[in-house]
Amino acid sequence: xxxxxxxxxxxxxxxxxxxxxxxxxxxxxxxxxxxxxxxxxxxxxxxxxxxxxxxxxxxxxxxxxxxxxxxxxxxxxxxxxxxxxxxxxxxxxxxxxxxxxxxxxxxxxxxxxxxxx
Numbered sequence: 001x002x003x004x005x006x007x008x009x010x011x012x013x014x015x016x017x018x019x020x021x022x023x024x025x026x027x028x029x030x031x032x033x034x035x036x037x038x039x040x041x042x043x044x045x046x047x048x049x050x051x052x053x054x055x056x057x058x059x060x061x062x063x064x065x066x067x068x069x070x071x072x073x074x075x076x077x078x079x080x081x082x083x084x085x086x087x088x089x090x091x092x093x094x095x096x097x098x099x100x101x102x103x104x105x106x107x108x109x110x111x112x113x114x115x116x117x
Contacts, residue, residue, distance in 0.1 A: 026077070033111065045072045046087075046088075
């Protein structure tokens with residue numbers, strides 16, 4: 001009989017999930033330009049740690065492509081760490097930059113690629 005009345009009883013709601021606080025992070029972003037001053041879509045941007053240990057020890061090498069505006073952004077662990085950023089695009093010389101992150105911050109830079117000759 002109780003089973004038949006089950007539709008009258010409120011359903012047991014699942015226990016609320018505890019939300020984890022977001023992990024602190026930094027943001028490394030930039031814009032890639034051609035020698036003409038126009039942005040470069042589809043450039044390959046690779047970030048990897050320049051040193052061992054430190055705040056970035058959980059960070060894995062990451063590769064992204066620049067968007068239609070030549071921009072990219074990658075989240076990295078907050079804390080002091082140096083990263084090597086390699087930018088490649090067909091027909092252009094590869095550029096490497098070293099970027100330092102001190103904590104929870106945004107680091108933005110610009111790169112101009114030169115054509116291969």
